[in-house]
Amino acid sequence: MAPRRGISRRNFLQSSLALAGASALGAPDALGAPDLKLKKPIKVGCQCILSGPLGGYGEFMRKGATLAMEEINAAGGIGGSPIELNFRDEELKPDVGVKNARYFVQDWGADFLIGIDSSGVALAVGEIMPTLNRVLIVTHGATEKYNEDLVYKKHIRQCFRVCVPVYQDGIASALVAKDLPVKRWATISPDYEYGHTSWKMFRAYLKQNKPDVEFVGESFAKFGTVDFSSHISKVMALNPEGIFSTEWGGEAVTMIKQAKLFKVFEQTKAFMIGMGSAMDVLQGLGPDYPDGVWASGRYYFGYPDTPENKRFNDSFKKRWDTYPSYPSETSYTALNALKKAVEKARTLDTDKVIEALEGLELSRPAGPCVIRKEDHQAVYAVPWGQITHDKKYPMPTLTNLKIFKTEEYYRKPPFAPVEG
Amino acid sequence: MLFQGLVGLSEAMYLWLVAAGLSLIFGVLRVLNFAHGSLYMLGAYFAWVAFRITGSFWAALLIGPLLVAAVGWGMEYGFLRRVYRVEVAFQLLLTFAFVLIFDDLVKLAFGPVYQSPPTPAALSGAVRIGRSILPTYHLFILAVGAAVGLGLWIFLEKTGFGLIIRATAADREMARALGVRSSRLFTWVFVLGAWLAGLGGALSMPVRAISPGMGEFIIIEAFVVVVLGGLGSLRGAFVGALLIGLLHAYGLVFMPVFELALAYIAMAAVLIVRPWGLFGAREA
Numbered sequence: 001m002a003p004r005r006g007i008s009r010r011n012f013l014q015s016s017l018a019l020a021g022a023s024a025l026g027a028p029d030a031l032g033a034p035d036l037k038l039k040k041p042i043k044v045g046c047q048c049i050l051s052g053p054l055g056g057y058g059e060f061m062r063k064g065a066t067l068a069m070e071e072i073n074a075a076g077g078i079g080g081s082p083i084e085l086n087f088r089d090e091e092l093k094p095d096v097g098v099k100n101a102r103y104f105v106q107d108w109g110a111d112f113l114i115g116i117d118s119s120g121v122a123l124a125v126g127e128i129m130p131t132l133n134r135v136l137i138v139t140h141g142a143t144e145k146y147n148e149d150l151v152y153k154k155h156i157r158q159c160f161r162v163c164v165p166v167y168q169d170g171i172a173s174a175l176v177a178k179d180l181p182v183k184r185w186a187t188i189s190p191d192y193e194y195g196h197t198s199w200k201m202f203r204a205y206l207k208q209n210k211p212d213v214e215f216v217g218e219s220f221a222k223f224g225t226v227d228f229s230s231h232i233s234k235v236m237a238l239n240p241e242g243i244f245s246t247e248w249g250g251e252a253v254t255m256i257k258q259a260k261l262f263k264v265f266e267q268t269k270a271f272m273i274g275m276g277s278a279m280d281v282l283q284g285l286g287p288d289y290p291d292g293v294w295a296s297g298r299y300y301f302g303y304p305d306t307p308e309n310k311r312f313n314d315s316f317k318k319r320w321d322t323y324p325s326y327p328s329e330t331s332y333t334a335l336n337a338l339k340k341a342v343e344k345a346r347t348l349d350t351d352k353v354i355e356a357l358e359g360l361e362l363s364r365p366a367g368p369c370v371i372r373k374e375d376h377q378a379v380y381a382v383p384w385g386q387i388t389h390d391k392k393y394p395m396p397t398l399t400n401l402k403i404f405k406t407e408e409y410y411r412k413p414p415f416a417p418v419e420g
Numbered sequence: 421m422l423f424q425g426l427v428g429l430s431e432a433m434y435l436w437l438v439a440a441g442l443s444l445i446f447g448v449l450r451v452l453n454f455a456h457g458s459l460y461m462l463g464a465y466f467a468w469v470a471f472r473i474t475g476s477f478w479a480a481l482l483i484g485p486l487l488v489a490a491v492g493w494g495m496e497y498g499f500l501r502r503v504y505r506v507e508v509a510f511q512l513l514l515t516f517a518f519v520l521i522f523d524d525l526v527k528l529a530f531g532p533v534y535q536s537p538p539t540p541a542a543l544s545g546a547v548r549i550g551r552s553i554l555p556t557y558h559l560f561i562l563a564v565g566a567a568v569g570l571g572l573w574i575f576l577e578k579t580g581f582g583l584i585i586r587a588t589a590a591d592r593e594m595a596r597a598l599g600v601r602s603s604r605l606f607t608w609v610f611v612l613g614a615w616l617a618g619l620g621g622a623l624s625m626p627v628r629a630i631s632p633g634m635g636e637f638i639i640i641e642a643f644v645v646v647v648l649g650g651l652g653s654l655r656g657a658f659v660g661a662l663l664i665g666l667l668h669a670y671g672l673v674f675m676p677v678f679e680l681a682l683a684y685i686a687m688a689a690v691l692i693v694r695p696w697g698l699f700g701a702r703e704a
Contacts, residue, residue, distance in 0.1 A: 051523075056534055070675035081580040222680055224637045226628050227434070228667040229558065233427040237552065240635035250629035257536060257627055263546050284629055285517060337539050 036079030036346050039111075044069075044335065045104030046096060046115040048140070048327070050089040053224065053250035056280035057117050059325055061139060063320045064088055064328030065114065066073065068335035069317070078339045079346070090116060092223060094124035101125045101228040103130045112137070114334040117327070119143035119193040122161075126150045129158035133350050134358065137337065139330035140298070142166045143193050147375040157354050160371065162337060162364075162378040163298040163330040164410075165417075166194065169246050169274030170201025171409040176294060176402050177202070178209040181188045182242035184216045186235045188228065188255060189246045191220035198246045198274060203231040204418045205365045216240050220249070221255075228255040232262045248275040253284040256293070265290045279325030282395040289387050289396040299329035299366040300398060302382045312365035320411050323395070323417045324365075333364040333378075337371070347403050374413045379406045421673075423552040429662055429668025430558035433565030434460075436661035437620030438638055439645040440572065440654055442614030447589040447652030448609045451500060451511050455518035457639025459614050463488045463621025464630040468535055472546045477540035477626060484625070485618035492614025504606075519635070527632045534629040543626075557627055564623060568616070569658055570661055576654070585609060589652060641683070648687050650700020659698060 046057035046065050053293035065085055073082045086108060088100040113136040116122045122141030127150070129136050138146060138161040148167060172330035177185070185206070188205065189195035203215050207263045217229060217238035219231040228247075232255075236242070243264065247255045252273060267273060275281065276295025301313055301323045312332065316324040324332075341356035358373040385398030434436045442456045454586025495518065504512050525569060545556040576582035587597040588605055596602050620638075624630070645664055649656025664683050671679035 051527075052636075053534060053629060053630060053631045055633070059531065129486065199691050220676065226624070226634065226637050227431045229427045229431050230424065230672050233424055233552065233669075234672050253536050253628070253629040253655075254535055257539065257629075258555075261539065261544060261557055261627065263553050263555075267553070280534065284536050286538075288536070288538050300622070 044112035060325035061327035097121035174205035186240035432665025441616035454515035458522035459617035461635035463618030467622035483620035488618025496610035510676030650697025656699030
């Protein structure tokens with residue numbers, strides 16, 4: 001193609017863009033945000049855990065949301081209005097979460113709420129969303145009760161979630177475990193909603209797939225456990241062949257280090273940890289992370305091999321000098337989903353945005369995704385894999401990825417009770 | 421089953437080091453140092469920095485607690501000595517302020533992310549006890565805890581300085597009348613208490629992920645230990661810490677649903693029967 005023609009083509013594009021802007025038609029345009037004449041700025045309140053041994057999670061969520069905000073604002077914002085973000089520490093306490101949500105909406109004037117790390121906080125905040133009447137997009141809290149009970153059974157329509165629920169920790173894990181040479185399983189998991197519900201699902205779905213498995217012991221550690229030695233020795237005294245764990249954050253780091261000291265990895269055939277591929281755990285353990293541990297997350301930076309994921313990884317690394325963890329991807333996706341929904345609805349009206357979000361298809365870094373209409377749950381696949389140490393990366397990574405079809409492990413309406 | 425108790429005792433050693441300092445400071449200075457957990461946290465962070473610079477766990481173990489002792493000196497010399505004569509509530513407020521300040525300083529300096537250097541190779545082995553496996557590091561912790569206990573006992577019972585400390589703890593006015601320079605003594609006792617907490621923190625560094633706020637979890641348990649054992653009694657702190665460790669380890673096995681409450685039930689029971697604690701001095 002002759003250079004002259006190329007130039008004239010670019011001129012044409014520029015002038016048509018200017019025209020579209022000048023006429024303020026606001027038609028959705030791939031080249032720039034339409035001006036929907038919405039309030040400026042659009043305020044989004046994000047709460048996450050920003051203190052204590054799990055505070056690394058909130059930090060990664062903050063980074064993902066901030067990157068999304070910067071990118072969206074640089075490209076003209078949501079329908080011409082820039083996003084303004086505000087962060088608060090949820091402290092993993094339901095009452096604090098509710099207080100934060102009320103503050104965001106009633107005092108600060110939030111148009112949307114995102115975030116939440118704890119399942120307990122997600123349920124508590126979800127319950128008050130009808131009175132606050134704002135869209136809430138949960139980006140980490142993973143209890144199935146959020147989508148199955150709050151949205152599907154109680155019809156709280158304001159609640160959405162863009163991260164995979166405990167189906168990843170409790171059901172996809174069972175699909176991995178059924179092919180492992182392990183019959184005797186035990187768990188060391190957190191003593192709250194998330195830990196109990198994951199272990200219950202894992203047992204129920206593994207038993208379905210492999211009837212001769214046994215569950216020989218469990219030790220549940222309270223939030224804020226700084227030493228897992230007694231839990232490890234209690235469980236190891238029962239001679240398990242495999243350990244299933246849903247510890248996360250700094251507690252996962254401590255548990256794995258101590259399990260290593262107790263030679264758990266030599267004495268068992270498999271070790272599975274649901275949120276073990278979170279970046280803070282990979283970085284926190286570094287060379288201490290034993291090879292072969294089965295780990296997953298709600299997004300893994302190395303999957304899938306798509307341009308969207310590569311672009312997200314590159315800009316995240318450029319902005320923050322670290323690889324993204326899963327709460328980074330989910331909070332990034334939450335803001336991009338809001339942008340897409342608001343520009344589709346052409347208003348900030350909660351009902352209209354809810355309608356736009358229902359069934360919305362997204363091409364997110366974690367892969368193609370659809371937000372189910374029935375339970376407002378984003379459906380996308382996340383791999384399980386085994387820890388390895390690859391010199392190409394400054395932290396441990398996953399190998400031998402197992403990717404299941406979402407139909408295989410996402411529970412579906414009408415959500416029959418989990419047996420077991 | 422005995423093995424489970426041994427593991428519980430090894431976990432109790434960190435608690436003992438923190439509680440020892442807390443109890444010592446209360447015994448002599450009559451100040452309840454809320455910030456003692458933060459000194460434990462600083463011990464871990466300072467040791468971590470020292471480890472990054474020197475690459476040696478042993479150097480880190482030496483340097484970390486010494487730096488915490490220096491912080492303790494600053495706390496006592498610069499702040500605490502100004503509030504000995506005011507109401508207890510103000511002392512508590514001051515030490516609580518230190519908790520918040522230290523937490524935020526650590527967050528500013530190191531970020532909210534947890535850190536965890538590798539366990540030293542010499543201590544990452546394990547010994548077989550019957551059918552169970554006990555990590556070398558846990559044996560090491562048990563040894564250090566016992567050694568510190570023995571060292572403190574010798575120091576307090578067999579040295580002149582220890583005698584002065586005991587005398588001041590028993591009767592501050594009388595000691596002063598006999599010519600003890602209590603202000604200087606207070607500083608050194610606080611420094612020693614801070615060093616003990618720092619040592620606990622430094623020891624935890626390679627086996628427990630370190631993070632801002634880690635002190636808040638241990639300070640509550642340390643208070644339970646000190647109240648259980650008797651305020652100001654080192655022997656009480658030692659026995660109290662071991663008791664909490666055992667209750668935790670066996671509680672997990674025999675009554676897991678109830679385990680959290682056991683320490684508090686023990687404390688309440690002791691407070692009802694002996695309000696001054698297991699080894700505390702009965703108030704006149």
